[in-house]
Amino acid sequence: MTGKGVITPPKDRADLVERLKEVQRRYGHVPEEAIAELAESLAIPIHEVYGVASFYSFLSTKPLGRNVIRVCRSLPCYLKSAEMIMEAVEKELDIGPGETTPDGRFTFELANCIGLCDHAPAMLINRDPHVDLTPEKIKQILGAYK
Numbered sequence: 001m002t003g004k005g006v007i008t009p010p011k012d013r014a015d016l017v018e019r020l021k022e023v024q025r026r027y028g029h030v031p032e033e034a035i036a037e038l039a040e041s042l043a044i045p046i047h048e049v050y051g052v053a054s055f056y057s058f059l060s061t062k063p064l065g066r067n068v069i070r071v072c073r074s075l076p077c078y079l080k081s082a083e084m085i086m087e088a089v090e091k092e093l094d095i096g097p098g099e100t101t102p103d104g105r106f107t108f109e110l111a112n113c114i115g116l117c118d119h120a121p122a123m124l125i126n127r128d129p130h131v132d133l134t135p136e137k138i139k140q141i142l143g144a145y146k
Contacts, residue, residue, distance in 0.1 A: 013042060020053050029060045057111055065100045065107035067145045070124045073110045076117040085121045086110070088135035092142050105146060 016038065023034045030053045039046040053059050057070075071077075071086050090096055093106050100107040116122035119131030130141050 013044065016042065016049065016052055017056070020049075020056075020059055024059055029063050032061075035061070057109070060107075063100070065104050067105060067125055068107045068109060069142075070109050070111040070114060071097075072112075072114045072116065072120070072122050074113040074117065074120075077120040077122060080120040082121040084135050085123065085133045085138065088138040089123075089142070092139055106142070 019038055020030055020034075023030050023038075027034070035049045035053060036046055039049045042049070050061070053061050069089060071082060071089060073082055073086075077085075086097070089108055093101055093108060095101055095106070095108050097108055097110045111124070114122060114124050114129070116129055116131050121133045122129060122131045123133060124130070125141070125145055130137075133141075
């Protein structure tokens with residue numbers, strides 16, 4: 001961040017989520033400086049902006065890897081062995097949920113629902129959906145992003 005004026009100021013509190021999404025697209029995460037800038041431009045406490053930024057699972061207040069893997073852990077995916085998918089991702093990348101590979105290529109996250117219940121278990125890598133997963137498919141899918 002290069003100081004004030006980098007972020008389009010929100011019109012009001014209702015615009016806050018859109019501005020946070022804009023920051024995430026620009027920087028890959030929502031840095032502390034952006035949170036402070038938004039709080040100042042809205043005249044609201046920093047903790048409120050941080051609370052919104054940290055509440056939504058598709059926003060991150062810490063840097064993410066180049067490829068963000070979100071494995072669904074909703075009930076339909078869970079019933080279709082999502083846990084085995086999570087374990088396969090962990091084994092393949094040697095990281096757990098909430099972690100990023102040392103080379104910055106992947107961040108592994110768990111999501112409550114990604115809207116692909118009819119093809120569970122499912123995951124997103126960036127915006128790309130991967131459905132009807134098996135542990136055997138994970139290595140091939142992740143290899144395409146390396």
